[in-house]
Amino acid sequence: MFRLQVIHGPNLNLLGLREPHLYGTQTLADINAALLHTATALGVSVDFFQSNSEGALVDCIQSTLNQKHGILINPGAYTHTSVALADAIAAVALPVVEVHLSNLYKRESFRHHSYIAPLAIGQISGFGADSYDLGLRALVQYLKKKSGSASPAVGAAR
Numbered sequence: 257m258f259r260l261q262v263i264h265g266p267n268l269n270l271l272g273l274r275e276p277h278l279y280g281t282q283t284l285a286d287i288n289a290a291l292l293h294t295a296t297a298l299g300v301s302v303d304f305f306q307s308n309s310e311g312a313l314v315d316c317i318q319s320t321l322n323q324k325h326g327i328l329i330n331p332g333a334y335t336h337t338s339v340a341l342a343d344a345i346a347a348v349a350l351p352v353v354e355v356h357l358s359n360l361y362k363r364e365s366f367r368h369h370s371y372i373a374p375l376a377i378g379q380i381s382g383f384g385a386d387s388y389d390l391g392l393r394a395l396v397q398y399l400k401k402k403s404g405s406a407s408p409a410v411g412a413a414r
């Protein structure tokens with residue numbers, strides 16, 4: 257069974273509680289519950305992590321080494337600033353899908369650049385909470401195609 261890590265970056269713990277016009281009405285718990293539902297249907301396991309701290313996010317990414325087959329991440333504002341997150345993702349060399357609730361390219365120009373995108377299989381941006389579901393499906397499909405449907409050894413390079 258593929259084991260996946262879902263990572264939520266800074267302020268995403270406030271989802272559904274503040275700024276619903278920008279980020280929707282679903283809470284982070286709602287999004288995680290929906291992801292768990294999809295993961296179960298797809299036959300994969302998911303662990304969830306959220307932090308507002310860049311170092312804690314780096315630690316979580318490092319912890320996937322030899323433990324997980326892939327990462328689904330919304331790096332939040334660190335998308336646009338964090339060389340440290342990018343270095344950690346490059347170091348673990350796992351398939352990564354980057355997701356965003358909002359469409360980055362309809363927003364301020366500083367959100368148009370991602371340090372994570374060049375390291376990701378792909379990026380899904382602008383579908384609200386559905387971005388996570390679409391991202392999970394894309395990651396699982398990628399892993400299944402790559403392995404010919406059997407789970408590979410953890411830590412297999414991209």
Ligand code: CA2
Nearest residue numbers: 267268270271274275332333356357358
């Ligand atoms: O669209 C996304 O998913 C973002 O990653 C969200 C980040 C933003 O900095 C990125 O440019 C795009 C911000 C997350 C803030 O989340 C909040 C949720 C509720 C209330 C306030 C902030």
